[in-house]
Amino acid sequence: MRFAFTADQLELRDGLRDLLAKECSPAHVRDAWANATGRVPGLWDRLVEVGVVGMLAPESAGGLGLTYADLVLLLEETGRHAVPEPIVETAAFGVPLLGRADLTVAAAPELVPWADTADVVVTAAGRFDPATIELSPRPSVDGARRLFAVRGRAEPVEGLAEAFDRGTLGFAAQQCGLADRMLEMTVAYVKERRQFGVPVGSFQAVKHHLANARVALEFARPLVYRAAVTLDPVHVSMAKAKADGAALAAARVALQCHGAIGYTTEYDLHLYMKRAWALARSWGDAAWHRRRVGRAIL
Amino acid sequence: MDIEFGPDEERFRAECRAWLEANVPRPPLPSGDTREGFTAHLEWERTLYDARWAVVSWPREYGGREASLWEWLIFEEEYYRAGAPQRVTQNGIFLLAPTVFEFGTQEQKDRILPKMASGEQTWCQGWSEPNAGSDLAGISSRAVRDDAAGGWRLTGQKTWTTRGAFCTHLFGLFRTDPAAERHRGLTYFLVDLSSPGVTVRGVERLDGDEGFAEVFLDDVFVPDADVLGEPGRGWEVAMATTGSERGLTLRSPGRFLATAQRLVDLYRARAAAADDAWRDRLVDAWIDAEAYRWQTFATVTALAQGGRTGPESSMVKLFWSELDVRLHELALDLLGPEAELADGELASWMKGYQFALAGPIYAGTNEIQRNVVAERVLGLPRR
Numbered sequence: 001m002r003f004a005f006t007a008d009q010l011e012l013r014d015g016l017r018d019l020l021a022k023e024c025s026p027a028h029v030r031d032a033w034a035n036a037t038g039r040v041p042g043l044w045d046r047l048v049e050v051g052v053v054g055m056l057a058p059e060s061a062g063g064l065g066l067t068y069a070d071l072v073l074l075l076e077e078t079g080r081h082a083v084p085e086p087i088v089e090t091a092a093f094g095v096p097l098l099g100r101a102d103l104t105v106a107a108a109p110e111l112v113p114w115a116d117t118a119d120v121v122v123t124a125a126g127r128f129d130p131a132t133i134e135l136s137p138r139p140s141v142d143g144a145r146r147l148f149a150v151r152g153r154a155e156p157v158e159g160l161a162e163a164f165d166r167g168t169l170g171f172a173a174q175q176c177g178l179a180d181r182m183l184e185m186t187v188a189y190v191k192e193r194r195q196f197g198v199p200v201g202s203f204q205a206v207k208h209h210l211a212n213a214r215v216a217l218e219f220a221r222p223l224v225y226r227a228a229v230t231l232d233p234v235h236v237s238m239a240k241a242k243a244d245g246a247a248l249a250a251a252r253v254a255l256q257c258h259g260a261i262g263y264t265t266e267y268d269l270h271l272y273m274k275r276a277w278a279l280a281r282s283w284g285d286a287a288w289h290r291r292r293v294g295r296a297i298l
Numbered sequence: 299m300d301i302e303f304g305p306d307e308e309r310f311r312a313e314c315r316a317w318l319e320a321n322v323p324r325p326p327l328p329s330g331d332t333r334e335g336f337t338a339h340l341e342w343e344r345t346l347y348d349a350r351w352a353v354v355s356w357p358r359e360y361g362g363r364e365a366s367l368w369e370w371l372i373f374e375e376e377y378y379r380a381g382a383p384q385r386v387t388q389n390g391i392f393l394l395a396p397t398v399f400e401f402g403t404q405e406q407k408d409r410i411l412p413k414m415a416s417g418e419q420t421w422c423q424g425w426s427e428p429n430a431g432s433d434l435a436g437i438s439s440r441a442v443r444d445d446a447a448g449g450w451r452l453t454g455q456k457t458w459t460t461r462g463a464f465c466t467h468l469f470g471l472f473r474t475d476p477a478a479e480r481h482r483g484l485t486y487f488l489v490d491l492s493s494p495g496v497t498v499r500g501v502e503r504l505d506g507d508e509g510f511a512e513v514f515l516d517d518v519f520v521p522d523a524d525v526l527g528e529p530g531r532g533w534e535v536a537m538a539t540t541g542s543e544r545g546l547t548l549r550s551p552g553r554f555l556a557t558a559q560r561l562v563d564l565y566r567a568r569a570a571a572a573d574d575a576w577r578d579r580l581v582d583a584w585i586d587a588e589a590y591r592w593q594t595f596a597t598v599t600a601l602a603q604g605g606r607t608g609p610e611s612s613m614v615k616l617f618w619s620e621l622d623v624r625l626h627e628l629a630l631d632l633l634g635p636e637a638e639l640a641d642g643e644l645a646s647w648m649k650g651y652q653f654a655l656a657g658p659i660y661a662g663t664n665e666i667q668r669n670v671v672a673e674r675v676l677g678l679p680r681r
Contacts, residue, residue, distance in 0.1 A: 003595040207672030222592035
């Protein structure tokens with residue numbers, strides 16, 4: 001038993017964190033909210049270049065031939081930076097499903113983000129025929145997530161159930177990254193912000209909110225990492241249920257501890273909070289995943 | 299990542315399981331927090347000790363098996379899975395012993411540890427005082443030097459001492475330098491409760507058992523040989539123990555995995571009456587027990603690689619203590635009108651509920667733990 005990442009895996013994670021801090025800053029995410037695609041121009045190519053996109057594809061198909069345990073921390077980083085790209089849909093869901101690393105995949109059980117800029121669109125109905133596909137925009141609270149209802153002829157794809165589990169786990173990892181980011185922002189803020197002559201972070205009421213959110217994250221992460229090794233559907237559901245809970249708790253506490261500044265769109269918190277709200281209800285919400293765990297244990 | 303136990307560990311698990319299945323007392327023993335139950339539990343402790351299961355992680359010379367942390371976790375999982383009795387020796391073997399191993403002299407180790415492991419001597423914790431609970435550094439019980447006799451004279455009062463009415467010995471902090479403030483000037487003493495000047499009064503707990511005690515000390519002589527660590531350094535010595543208490547050793551994941559499984563069995567037995575809301579809460583609690591298990595595996599991996607337990611142990615204490623309350627609340631909801639029964643098999647849930655309610659209070663209240671998480675994990679300002 002050695003339930004820890006290797007030095008190499010952590011180094012890859014740190015490398016991606018540095019890259020995204022520069023190339024997917026809050027300013028970049030804001031630009032994605034306002035631009036035509038909802039994506040960050042040039043970022044996808046960088047993600048391909050550093051190997052994140054094709055990580056799970058065999059080397060013969062242009063990938064790195066690595067495992068989900070190698071990928072999971074990188075997906076967590078894409079959450080931390082609210083990367084507005086179909087990275088989970090492609091790297092975790094689409095690449096192993098299609099056996100190739102050169103296509104951008106948009107996918108979701110129902111409403112599909114970035115379907116208009118992807119090469120392939122997959123939903124629970126299957127893979128859509130590009131000749132018949134019809135996309136109707138359904139604007140999201142997260143302005144970067146360009147969401148579409150998809151209609152058209154869909155063909156069944158082998159391995160779809162496993163692909164949905166891999167995708168679900170990728171979003172669980174993103175939720176952990178989002179929760180961590182929101183906590184980090186809030187801790188920094190309450191150390192600076194002074195009222196009654198002291199930092200508001202010195203008040204127990206504020207401390208206890210943040211401690212609770214930190215505990216939720218502490219106990220969600222191991223479930224995500226365990227599922228990344230086993231890819232057992234029940235383990236994936238445990239991970240998504242708890243990661244959604246941790247991200248929603250962090251979002252709620254972050255907003256409350258920021259006070260009115262966090263309630264503005266001029267402040268960056270909403271970029272991460274809205275992503276967490278959206279992800280918590282897609283790819284199965286916590287209640288859906290608990291029902292799936294329940295069928296296995298009861 | 300390697301998330302499988304190796305063949306040696308699986309063999310160890312099989313050995314634990316087989317021995318426990320053959321030896322765990324049936325029907326279950328009466329509560330170990332009563333006088334008669336305590337005696338029955340000491341017999342069980344002796345059985346464990348004779349088979350070298352009492353203190354698996356200790357060195358062989360003191361009755362252990364030199365089990366790794368992984369094996370210790372496995373033992374705990376199997377112990378609670380088997381429904382084995384509560385450990386009435388736990389405050390000695392889990393709280394005092396790590397401190398003895400770290401700070402004790404060779405003579406102290408040889409004299410104290412084997413009798414602790416066998417249950418011949420039983421240890422209670424003398425931390426809290428009437429005016430020092432969460433604010434432990436505020437203790438006022440004192441010890442005065444007696445050079446002629448080669449030791450110290452202790453006077454004061456300890457309270458909320460678990461199983462204090464039944465234990466033979468007490469470990470605790472006393473003020474040896476009255477001029478020193480707060481956590482300075484304290485010394486860690488080991489006190490034989492049969493010494494002249496000791497009066498112990500049992501106190502009935504919420505669940506009706508005499509599980510608490512008040513310990514009054516009036517000029518009680520303690521020889522120098524029973525000072526643990528350096529005089530005046532008691533706070534540092536004691537902190538090693540509270541680290542163990544909050545962290546891994548007090549309440550390992552096996553306990554909650556077993557409770558979650560018992561709850562699943564209860565739910566199944568009452569499936570006709572069970573509704574979806576209960577089911578959802580049950581699954582959530584089950585997932586939490588799993589989360590604690592895997593979080594612990596991450597911690598033990600870090601410890602095995604040379605890490606130390608830090609303020610993160612406060613997150614662990616918060617998590618298991620609140621999980622335990624949720625597990626038992628759900629059981630009572632499932633029992634409905636039978637929840638209040640104080641007798642018979644089902645009453646174990648109400649009893650367990652009352653015990654679970656102590657979790658957010660003992661070993662540092664959860665309010666204190668949240669402060670620790672906020673200040674030492676997240677880095678928020680103290681004041």
